Amino acid sequence: xxxxxxxxGRRVDLLVFHDWVSEGEGQAxxxxxxxxxxxxxxxxxxxxxxxxxxxxxxxxxxKGSSYYNxxxxxxxxxxxxxxxxxxxxxxxxxxxxxxxxxKMQMLAEVDKREEAGETVPDDEKLRSVTLRDYILTEDGxxxxxxxxxxxxxxxxxxxxxxxxIR
Amino acid sequence: xxxxxxxxxxxxxxxxxxxxxxxxxEAYPNLDLQDGGVLATLFTGLGSxxxxxxxxxxxxxxxxxxxxxxxxxxxxxxxxxxxNIVSNYGAELGAGENSRGTITLVLSTNDIxxxxxxxxxxxxxxxxxxxxxxxxxxxLASQVTTANHRLISQRSDGSYSFNITAVATKVGxxxxxxxxxxxxxxxxxxxxxxxxxxxxxxxxxxxETVSELLRRIQYNLTSMTxxxxxxxxxLFKIAVPQLVDISIIGMGDREMLRDRYNIEQFGxxxxxxxxxxxxxxxxxxxxxxxxxxxxxxxxxxxISMGKDDAPGFYAVLSILPVGSTASxxxxxxxxxxxxxxxxxxxxxxxxxxxxxxYSRFQTAVIRFYDTEMAAGLVVGDTREYNVTVYxxxxxxxxxxxIANYYVRNPNGDYLVRAAIxxxxxxxxxxxxxxxxxxxxTAAMAAAIAKTVNSTGFGGKLSSSEIIxxxxxxxxxxxxxxxxxxxxxxxxxDGTIVVYRRTNEIEIDEDLSNCTTGRTVLFFLxxxxxxxxxxxxxxxxx
Numbered sequence: 001x002x003x004x005x006x007x008x009g010r011r012v013d014l015l016v017f018h019d020w021v022s023e024g025e026g027q028a029x030x031x032x033x034x035x036x037x038x039x040x041x042x043x044x045x046x047x048x049x050x051x052x053x054x055x056x057x058x059x060x061x062x063k064g065s066s067y068y069n070x071x072x073x074x075x076x077x078x079x080x081x082x083x084x085x086x087x088x089x090x091x092x093x094x095x096x097x098x099x100x101x102x103k104m105q106m107l108a109e110v111d112k113r114e115e116a117g118e119t120v121p122d123d124e125k126l127r128s129v130t131l132r133d134y135i136l137t138e139d140g141x142x143x144x145x146x147x148x149x150x151x152x153x154x155x156x157x158x159x160x161x162x163x164x165i166r
Numbered sequence: 167x168x169x170x171x172x173x174x175x176x177x178x179x180x181x182x183x184x185x186x187x188x189x190x191x192e193a194y195p196n197l198d199l200q201d202g203g204v205l206a207t208l209f210t211g212l213g214s215x216x217x218x219x220x221x222x223x224x225x226x227x228x229x230x231x232x233x234x235x236x237x238x239x240x241x242x243x244x245x246x247x248x249x250n251i252v253s254n255y256g257a258e259l260g261a262g263e264n265s266r267g268t269i270t271l272v273l274s275t276n277d278i279x280x281x282x283x284x285x286x287x288x289x290x291x292x293x294x295x296x297x298x299x300x301x302x303x304x305x306l307a308s309q310v311t312t313a314n315h316r317l318i319s320q321r322s323d324g325s326y327s328f329n330i331t332a333v334a335t336k337v338g339x340x341x342x343x344x345x346x347x348x349x350x351x352x353x354x355x356x357x358x359x360x361x362x363x364x365x366x367x368x369x370x371x372x373x374e375t376v377s378e379l380l381r382r383i384q385y386n387l388t389s390m391t392x393x394x395x396x397x398x399x400x401l402f403k404i405a406v407p408q409l410v411d412i413s414i415i416g417m418g419d420r421e422m423l424r425d426r427y428n429i430e431q432f433g434x435x436x437x438x439x440x441x442x443x444x445x446x447x448x449x450x451x452x453x454x455x456x457x458x459x460x461x462x463x464x465x466x467x468x469i470s471m472g473k474d475d476a477p478g479f480y481a482v483l484s485i486l487p488v489g490s491t492a493s494x495x496x497x498x499x500x501x502x503x504x505x506x507x508x509x510x511x512x513x514x515x516x517x518x519x520x521x522x523x524y525s526r527f528q529t530a531v532i533r534f535y536d537t538e539m540a541a542g543l544v545v546g547d548t549r550e551y552n553v554t555v556y557x558x559x560x561x562x563x564x565x566x567x568i569a570n571y572y573v574r575n576p577n578g579d580y581l582v583r584a585a586i587x588x589x590x591x592x593x594x595x596x597x598x599x600x601x602x603x604x605x606x607t608a609a610m611a612a613a614i615a616k617t618v619n620s621t622g623f624g625g626k627l628s629s630s631e632i633i634x635x636x637x638x639x640x641x642x643x644x645x646x647x648x649x650x651x652x653x654x655x656x657x658x659d660g661t662i663v664v665y666r667r668t669n670e671i672e673i674d675e676d677l678s679n680c681t682t683g684r685t686v687l688f689f690l691x692x693x694x695x696x697x698x699x700x701x702x703x704x705x706x707x
Contacts, residue, residue: 011198013205050198058202068179068211072202109200 010121012044017053047123048153055126055147056159058102072105074098080141080161091134095143099129122151132156173222174215182214182221233380240376248376257383260407262337265370269295269332269349272359276305276318276326279355287332287349287361293341295332295349295367303328321489329364341370345450345554366449368559371408392568392575398440405567406560411443413585413623413684421680423521424514424581437515438578440568441585441685444560446619448587448689451476452554454488457534459547465537466499469553470529473506477526477565478584479557480656485534488550496551499533503660512569514581520679523658524584526562558584585687586658586680588665588673590618591694592632593650600704602642610639611695618690625673625683627651643699653688657681 045053061073076098085091103126110120126149133144140162147155187199190209199206229239230247249259269287273279283300303318304310310317316328334341347363374382382403390404391397395414403409415421417435425437453475457467469485484495505522506529507513516522532553539549564582568574592614596605617635621627629649636645648668655663657679665671673686 011196013198013203014208016204046198050203053204054200054202057204066211068176068183068215069201106202109202113200 010046012046013050013053015043015045015049015053017056047121048147048149048151048155051124051126051149052147052155052157054106054124055102055129056157058105059098059129060159060161063101074101077161092131095131103129123149123153125150174218175221178221179214179218182217183211186213233383236376237380240380243376245376248379252379252383255383257379259376259379260371260374262373263369263371263408264334264337265339265341265343265367266298266331266333267295267343267367268329268364269297269361270327270329270364271303271355271361272321273303273318273326273328273355273357274359275357276303276320277357278305278309279303279318279328279357281330281351281355282353286335286352288352289343289347289349293343294335295341296335298331298333301328301330319489321491322487323491325359325491327489332367334367334370337370338372339370339446341367342445342449343367345452365452365554368445368449369408392573392578392580398438401567401573402440402442402564405564406444408560409442409444410446410620411585411622411687413441415439415441415680415684419684420675420677421682421685423677423680424516424579427517436577436579438580439521439680439685440564440580440582441623441687442558442561442564442582443585443687444558444564446616447691448480448556448558448584450483450554451479451557451559452552454550455553456548457485457536457551459540459543459545459549460533462540462543462545465535465540467496467534467536467540467549467551469532469534469551471532471553471555473527473529474562476555476557478524478528478561479530479555480524480584480587481556482530482532482553483556484552484554485532486552487536487539488552490552495534495554497535499535500531501660502531504529504531511566512571512574514579516581519660520658522581522583523660524561524586525581526565583685585623586656586685588627588653588655588671588686588688589694590627590654590671590688590690591652591696592618592690593652593696594632594636594698595646596636596640596643596697596699597646598643598699598701600702602701604699605639605641605643607697607699608692610636610697611692613639614695615690615692618688621688623684623687625686627653627671627688629667629669646700655681655686 058072059074060077062077063073063075064070066072076094079085079094085094106126110125113120126147128148130146130148131143132146135142140160143159143161145157145159147157186209187206190197191199197205199209226242226244227247229235230243231251233251236243236248236251245259252258271279271281279302281297281301281303283297285297287295287297299314301314301316303316305318307317309315316330318326318328320326343363343366345363345366349361349363351358351361390401392401398414399412402412416438417425417433422433422437422439424439425433425435428434455469455471455475457469460466460468471479482498482501485498486492486495503519503523505516505519505527507516507527516525516527519528522528561582561584568580568582574580596607598604613635614632617631618627621631629651632649632651633645651665651667651671653665653667653671655665655673657663657676658681659679661679663674671688673681673683675682
């Protein structure tokens with residue numbers, strides 16, 4: 001996983017998803033945590049990886065599960081657990097609906113920050129998210145997702161989702 | 167959907183989150199605190215939750231931190247904090263009391279029978295009581311060597327019985343079960359037939375609510391002296407916490423007779439009669455008394471009730487030979503009351519039964535017929551009888567309390583009396599619409615009795631109060647008028663005045679018997695409420 005080393009003038013967030021797997025780099029499971037499992041060190045993140053992290057957290061949070069912000073998140077995991085996703089069209093439909101919801105929430109957050117006078121760089125504004133591929137296994141689902149920022153920077157990441165698919 | 171606990175205020179959380187964000191952003195301007203980010207979630211979402219919880223705790227404290235705040239927030243006042251406040255006035259939230267009583271165990275044989283401590287006995291309603299100690303029923307008097315050895319006696323039907331004491335497993339007035347209530351033990355002896363309450367269980371009090379405490383605490387705010395009505399009431403509530411009502415008659419009151427012994431018959435003061443209600447309704451108490459045969463030919467027996475046997479009792483309900491399984495009572499011929507002012511310590515000046523009836527100084531000589539028992543006996547022979555009386559408890563406790571050298575006002579002569587009773591029975595008819603379910607008449611009877619017993623000193627009982635007590639139990643039904651009320655006023659001199667009313671029973675004043683609305687209470691047992699239910703025919707729909 002590549003991270004930018006130049007944080008000058010940028011706002012940073014904590015890196016909590018470790019071992020991002022890019023397309024072509026082989027499969028691994030991302031894991032959440034403040035510190036890297038191997039090095040034991042924490043890290044901060046900005047730019048396209050921060051955008052990917054922001055999107056991933058919001059996309060994979062079930063709407064209503066956050067008690068202090070019940071509108072945060074999407075219904076993708078809810079749909080996945082309910083068993084209604086049983087084919088390509090259903091997967092595409094659920095993914096698109098969840099991405100649209102997440103994107104709307106993230107753009108609203110950007111608008112709020114810009115109205116407050118903050119400058120949000122284009123590589124932290126989401127333009128689109130595309131489902132490149134997905135693999136259903138008996139343990140879960142691997143989503144290959146391409147995240148495109150307004151700056152034109154793309155990042156394709158694999159999100160392994162460990163849920164019991166009914 | 168996950169949601170905030172009810173006690174967490176979302177607005178407070180949002181305000182706290184905004185403040186935290188501002189503080190952190192000013193200190194660390196390079197941190198991204200946008201909603202949805204990791205730092206934002208840690209600092210603001212989770213960080214504001216403890217603040218909101220502390221705000222909730224502070225709100226509870228503020229609503230419980232003074233008597234004023236508690237009075238305005240009784241539903242949410244924290245009992246622990248309330249207790250801390252009222253402790254400054256010598257009070258605390260009452261935890262309630264467990265009722266106590268005696269259980270009779272009926273056995274098929276008189277073999278030695280053991281009941282271990284804490285053996286549970288349950289009523290059919292599920293109310294539980296436990297043996298207050300380990301008891302052993304023994305067949306021979308010589309085997310009674312400790313207080314917990316109980317002599318097994320033979321009953322008239324060939325069975326055997328002995329008594330144990332028991333206490334309710336929980337606090338509350340519902341555990342004041344009536345005499346003869348059936349009880350089922352958790353572990354049954356091999357010779358067990360049945361068990362029942364030998365007398366009314368009494369002493370059960372509900373845990374006190376904050377609103378009840380606030381009403382009571384006004385007594386604690388008074389000076390604890392026998393100097394004013396409210397102070398006397400406060401002292402009596404301390405001596406007998408289950409005291410329900412009190413009426414204090416003193417100098418200048420029409421009902422006061424004891425201070426008028428002068429040629430002009432005007433009140434000279436210094437005497438106080440205190441009429442009390444120590445429980446919602448009187449209790450039935452069964453005691454064993456020795457009766458003496460006074461007329462062998464007619465089978466007339468006589469029992470002398472001393473002042474300590476059943477202090478201030480109202481009436482004798484039944485007299486039956488010990489061991490008898492019969493119901494009802496031997497026919498009572500006469501009940502002559504007297505006074506016994508002997509003993510040490512302060513004694514009030516009481517001149518006649520009108521002034522002293524229903525006090526702890528009351529005695530009685532009861533005569534009754536029992537020709538069967540008298541057969542073959544001569545005058546002077548004695549036998550033991552179970553005497554069941556109807557009484558208010560704790561009169562002796564209260565009289566002894568105010569007679570205490572350090573409690574009694576040196577200027578005062580105080581006499582405690584049970585309120586003069588008017589025993590009530592009620593007949594009413596419920597008319598329900600066609601097809602409607604029957605109302606819960608047992609619950610209705612209990613509610614009517616509770617209403618009558620809570621009337622207080624006023625001397626009036628209105629049928630509208632009875633109808634009001636019925637209303638929560640009436641769905642598609644009404645109370646038909648008239649409501650029949652029968653009241654039997656038992657005056658101190660022994661006369662009984664009967665009131666048959668449909669609108670209101672109002673006690674007639676009889677000053678020679680200290681009888682007015684300020685000295686009389688109405689009592690009603692649920693068993694004396696008769697409710698019939700009729701159904702409208704369909705044409706009346």
